[in-house]
Amino acid sequence: MTQKRIMAAIGVMIPIVVTTLAAAPHPITAGNVLIVYLSRTGNTEAVARMIQKETGGRLVALELKNPYPKNYQAIVAQVARENETGYLPSLKTSIDDISAYDTVFLGAPTWGMQLPPPMKSFLATYNLSGKTVIPFNTNGGYGVGSSFDDIKERCKGCKVLEGFSVQGGRERDGILFVMKGDKEVEVRSQVHAWLQRVL
Numbered sequence: 001m002t003q004k005r006i007m008a009a010i011g012v013m014i015p016i017v018v019t020t021l022a023a024a025p026h027p028i029t030a031g032n033v034l035i036v037y038l039s040r041t042g043n044t045e046a047v048a049r050m051i052q053k054e055t056g057g058r059l060v061a062l063e064l065k066n067p068y069p070k071n072y073q074a075i076v077a078q079v080a081r082e083n084e085t086g087y088l089p090s091l092k093t094s095i096d097d098i099s100a101y102d103t104v105f106l107g108a109p110t111w112g113m114q115l116p117p118p119m120k121s122f123l124a125t126y127n128l129s130g131k132t133v134i135p136f137n138t139n140g141g142y143g144v145g146s147s148f149d150d151i152k153e154r155c156k157g158c159k160v161l162e163g164f165s166v167q168g169g170r171e172r173d174g175i176l177f178v179m180k181g182d183k184e185v186e187v188r189s190q191v192h193a194w195l196q197r198v199l
């Protein structure tokens with residue numbers, strides 16, 4: 001290519017790059033994205049990892065000081081009690097540099113048609129005001145319930161964007177991890193389309 005042609009090509013490319021950057025409503029870089037998730041049987045974690053792959057953000061799993069019982073009926077009963085009384089379980093997970101992030105993905109399964117208590121604990125512990133918050137969810141087929149509204153309510157001063165929800169396992173019926181094979185491929189492409197739309 002002659003020097004003249006190279007200059008002409010650069011002249012065409014610069015406006016395209018500038019327009020593309022200006023059009024992105026939420027410019028993100030790997031360094032400012034945090035992905036916090038709760039997952040018992042791996043489905044929400046799988047979605048969190050898909051988001052991580054797309055954004056390059058930092059993944060953090062929420063863990064409790066006193067873990068929930070392994071038995072399904074026991075955890076359902078305990079979560080129902082906690083939801084009823086507003087009990088917030090203590091977190092083992094701690095994030096010391098939350099101010100470094102301005103985009104925070106929050107992922108959790110639907111538990112009792114609500115946001116699970118550990119995610120409520122997270123929102124009570126960390127001040128996310130001024131940040132962009134993007135919820136995601138897996139559920140046993142009954143949908144997100146009030147989870148996304150619970151996030152909006154407990155995250156004052158946050159800009160909460162459109163969330164992503166998909167059917168995951170049905171532990172009640174012995175169906176645990178489902179994010180594999182065709183399902184994984186399908187969810188990965190749904191996650192990609194959602195991120196293209198919201199970011």
Ligand SMILES: Cc1cc2nc3c(=O)[nH]c(=O)nc-3n(C[C@H](O)[C@H](O)[C@H](O)COP(=O)(O)O)c2cc1C
Pocket residue numbers: 038039040041042043044045075076079109110111112113114138139140141142143145167168169170171176177
């Ligand atoms: C304690 C508990 C309560 C649940 N409550 C609901 C519910 O109300 N509605 C629903 O659709 N699924 C419910 N589920 C099913 C989970 O939302 C579903 O299996 C989800 O994909 C699990 O995500 P995980 O694999 O990341 O733990 C419940 C599961 C547990 C353990």
